[in-house]
Amino acid sequence: MERETGGRLNREWMIPSATLETTGAKSGLPQAVQITCFHDGRDRLELGGTKHPHRYYNLIAHTQCQLGRE
Structure with missing residues (x-):
């Protein structure tokens, strides 16, 4: 949903979130x-x-892993 809306949905609903990037087990x-x-x-x-x-x-x-591009 984040990718599809470019983050717009989470900002409108005020939902704090982050992208977690991992490698499949x-x-x-x-x-x-x-x-x-x-x-x-x-x-x-x-x-x-x-x-x-x-x-x-x-x-x-x-x-x-990478969390929220930090």
Whole structure:
């Protein structure tokens, strides 16, 4: 949604988010996902559910990632 709207939707709804770029755990291909997150001082907190999302397994397999182009 972020890519399709150029970020317009998140700005209109005031949803804090960032793009997390990882490498696929099985495929080895680049993956990008928009996550909802908030700042707590210098730390970022992500809102999540009760199960680990696919990005968790990507990060366990390949620890190199980029969050929000930082």
